[in-house]
Amino acid sequence: MNAVESLGPAELDGLAADIRAFLVDKVSAAGGHLGSNLGVVELTIALHRVFRSPHDVLLFDTGHQSYVHKVLTGRAGGFDRLRQAGGMSGYPAREESAHDVIENSHASTALSYADGVAKAFRVRGEGSRRVVAVVGDGALTGGMCWEALNNLGASPDLPVVVVLNDNGRSYAPTVGGLAAHLDDLRSGGGSSVFERMGLAYVGPVDGHDVVALETAFRTAASCGRPVVVHCVTRKGKGYAPAENDGERMHAVGVLDPSTGRPVGRGGQTWTSVFGEEIAAIGASRPDVVCLTAAMPGPVGLGPFAARFPDRVFDVGIAEQHAVTAAAGMAMTGLHPVVAVYSVFLSRAFDQVLMDVALHGLPVTFVLDRAGITGPDGASHHGMWDASVLPVVPGIRIGAPRDAEALRALLREAVEDGTGPTVVRYPKAAVGPAVPAVRRVGGVDVLRFAPEARVLLVGVGALAGECLAAADALAARGVQVTVVDPRWTTPLDPALVEMAAGHRLVVAVEDTVAAGSLGGRLAQALAAAGSDTCASTCALPSAFVPHGSREQLLSGYGLDADGIAAAVLERLDSLGERVGLRPVA
Ligand SMILES: Cc1ncc(C[n+]2csc(CCOP(=O)(O)OP(=O)(O)O)c2C)c(N)n1
Numbered sequence: 001m002n003a004v005e006s007l008g009p010a011e012l013d014g015l016a017a018d019i020r021a022f023l024v025d026k027v028s029a030a031g032g033h034l035g036s037n038l039g040v041v042e043l044t045i046a047l048h049r050v051f052r053s054p055h056d057v058l059l060f061d062t063g064h065q066s067y068v069h070k071v072l073t074g075r076a077g078g079f080d081r082l083r084q085a086g087g088m089s090g091y092p093a094r095e096e097s098a099h100d101v102i103e104n105s106h107a108s109t110a111l112s113y114a115d116g117v118a119k120a121f122r123v124r125g126e127g128s129r130r131v132v133a134v135v136g137d138g139a140l141t142g143g144m145c146w147e148a149l150n151n152l153g154a155s156p157d158l159p160v161v162v163v164l165n166d167n168g169r170s171y172a173p174t175v176g177g178l179a180a181h182l183d184d185l186r187s188g189g190g191s192s193v194f195e196r197m198g199l200a201y202v203g204p205v206d207g208h209d210v211v212a213l214e215t216a217f218r219t220a221a222s223c224g225r226p227v228v229v230h231c232v233t234r235k236g237k238g239y240a241p242a243e244n245d246g247e248r249m250h251a252v253g254v255l256d257p258s259t260g261r262p263v264g265r266g267g268q269t270w271t272s273v274f275g276e277e278i279a280a281i282g283a284s285r286p287d288v289v290c291l292t293a294a295m296p297g298p299v300g301l302g303p304f305a306a307r308f309p310d311r312v313f314d315v316g317i318a319e320q321h322a323v324t325a326a327a328g329m330a331m332t333g334l335h336p337v338v339a340v341y342s343v344f345l346s347r348a349f350d351q352v353l354m355d356v357a358l359h360g361l362p363v364t365f366v367l368d369r370a371g372i373t374g375p376d377g378a379s380h381h382g383m384w385d386a387s388v389l390p391v392v393p394g395i396r397i398g399a400p401r402d403a404e405a406l407r408a409l410l411r412e413a414v415e416d417g418t419g420p421t422v423v424r425y426p427k428a429a430v431g432p433a434v435p436a437v438r439r440v441g442g443v444d445v446l447r448f449a450p451e452a453r454v455l456l457v458g459v460g461a462l463a464g465e466c467l468a469a470a471d472a473l474a475a476r477g478v479q480v481t482v483v484d485p486r487w488t489t490p491l492d493p494a495l496v497e498m499a500a501g502h503r504l505v506v507a508v509e510d511t512v513a514a515g516s517l518g519g520r521l522a523q524a525l526a527a528a529g530s531d532t533c534a535s536t537c538a539l540p541s542a543f544v545p546h547g548s549r550e551q552l553l554s555g556y557g558l559d560a561d562g563i564a565a566a567v568l569e570r571l572d573s574l575g576e577r578v579g580l581r582p583v584a
């Protein structure tokens with residue numbers, strides 16, 4: 001018997017209140033997902049009273065709403081270091097507990113996992129084990145959910161319980177026909193789409209009444225076939241600052257719990273610079289429209305939406321649809337800007353390749369949270385796009401080093417009518433302006449040392465670290481020229497020519513080394529017969545854990561000290577480290 005099974009109704013109410021207070025206390029201190037977890041307190045308590053985790057398998061779609069599950073499975077102590085390096089993950093983590101299954105924080109996957117796990121139990125003769133998938137109304141707007149529902153509807157003997165956590169919103173209110181249907185169901189209207197597809201339907205259920213939830217879950221558990229339990233909840237329940245917040249405090253930084261106000265954050269971010277500039281562009285370019293996958297606020301489309309509400313399209317958590325709908329818009333004379341987090345574009349690679357690039361369509365992808373993001377861990381770092389997308393024929397990828405460069409690259413991107421363009425930047429405050437001393441071809445020279453035998457190629461936001469590294473190296477007698485390629489794909493011939501004039505070129509990139517600019521530069525130098533040694537300071541093809549962006553970048557040598565050390569090491573290996581002045 002687990003900790004919650006034996007509790008009576010009064011004790012259950014007390015437990016729910018205690019958990020809510022605990023969540024506000026811990027998440028306001030560490031940052032994390034607050035509104036979503038406040039909304040699933042009773043739901044998760046009821047789950048653990050009815051189902052025997054881990055014998056029965058509990059799956060959380062997206063996983064950002066699994067904090068209560070972690071409390072109920074013995075991990076309350078982990079919240080003091082939530083999402084910190086070496087601390088507890090903000091998502092289910094298999095190494096943390098046998099109760100955790102899905103580590104991927106990308107939405108709309110849990111029903112497919114459920115279909116697979118349940119079919120595997122049947123094949124293995126373990127058909128008595130129930131499979132429960134908790135999915136939000138936002139995640140349910142994702143196409144994979146409907147692929148899974150289609151299969152579940154064809155498998156009447158699978159004991160899968162789909163717990164639909166319907167709070168009516170992702171960050172913003174959930175959009176589309178599904179939202180209208182769920183509204184109908186909430187008001188008791190007609191048969192559900194789920195029943196029409198072959199699943200059973202239980203609900204709507206008050207998602208904050210543990211007894212009602214238990215009854216519904218027991219009914220569902222006993223029907224031995226795929227069933228949807230439609231739970232109606234409130235995001236942010238029990239904490240007024242969350243309940244009154246425009247995004248219900250979906251994802252927060254450190255807060256003052258008494259007021260809900262952010263503590264210590266502020267300053268210009270890449271996102272805010274984008275938001276201002278795209279709104280300015282929209283004023284002079286009526287053909288520019290913007291698309292978001294349920295994240296208008298987080299990607300910075302607020303200013304554009306305020307000025308041009310008819311030119312912003314929130315498609316729900318449906319990146320594949322966003323990209324191909326944008327292709328349709330581009331085919332029809334518009335210039336769409338698809339604003340998504342870098343890592344979420346991964347699931348729409350085919351759409352970028354075959355719906356946009358194959359047709360040479362002018363779609364601009366603005367990828368926020370590119371590179372190491374930090375606290376959201378392995379399935380959130382935007383470390384793949386700049387290494388995967390360069391294979392797309394005709395694509396151009398730009399990485400700004402400062403706010404002015406972002407504005408310029410964005411304008412160049414929306415001016416380009418020949419094919420897909422990408423502008424990518426990290427989850428960080430925008431650093432100080434980094435002026436160029438001159439431009440050669442498309443390449444900005446940031447620091448020129450006439451006798452330099454070393455060329456540092458600083459990509460995007462890491463250009464500042466490269467300048468600091470060059471200072472450190474100069475103090476030790478190693479002269480370095482530093483450049484910013486601006487557009488990292490396609491490779492600028494001026495960059496190749498510049499690199500060929502040096503003994504060593506090191507590209508510094510917030511992306512996976514395989515497919516990086518440094519790798520492509522090495523290939524181009526070899527093809528040109530150059531004996532320049534080309535190298536890259538980048539990320540490994542690995543799943544990088546959570547931590548702060550600064551810590552993780554430093555750990556991978558992507559800060560000034562690490563870059564300087566890498567240059568010295570490579571010079572050493574080339575026998576070029578003569579006459580080195582000792583560190584002062
Ligand atoms: C593929 C993908 N796109 C976007 C996101 C960002 N994201 C995280 S949670 C969320 C909203 C989820 O809404 P819902 O499923 O209703 O859960 P709730 O927070 O309301 O409980 C979004 C858009 C994501 N995790 N995965």
Ligand SMILES: CC(=O)[C@@H](O)[C@H](O)COP(=O)(O)O
Pocket residue numbers: 062064105250251252298369373376427
């Ligand atoms: C779970 C999810 O994908 C988002 O909520 C994400 O965690 C938000 O990330 P930011 O906090 O970087 O906006």
Ligand SMILES: [Mg+2]
Pocket residue numbers: 136137138139165166167168169170
């Ligand atoms: Mg929701």
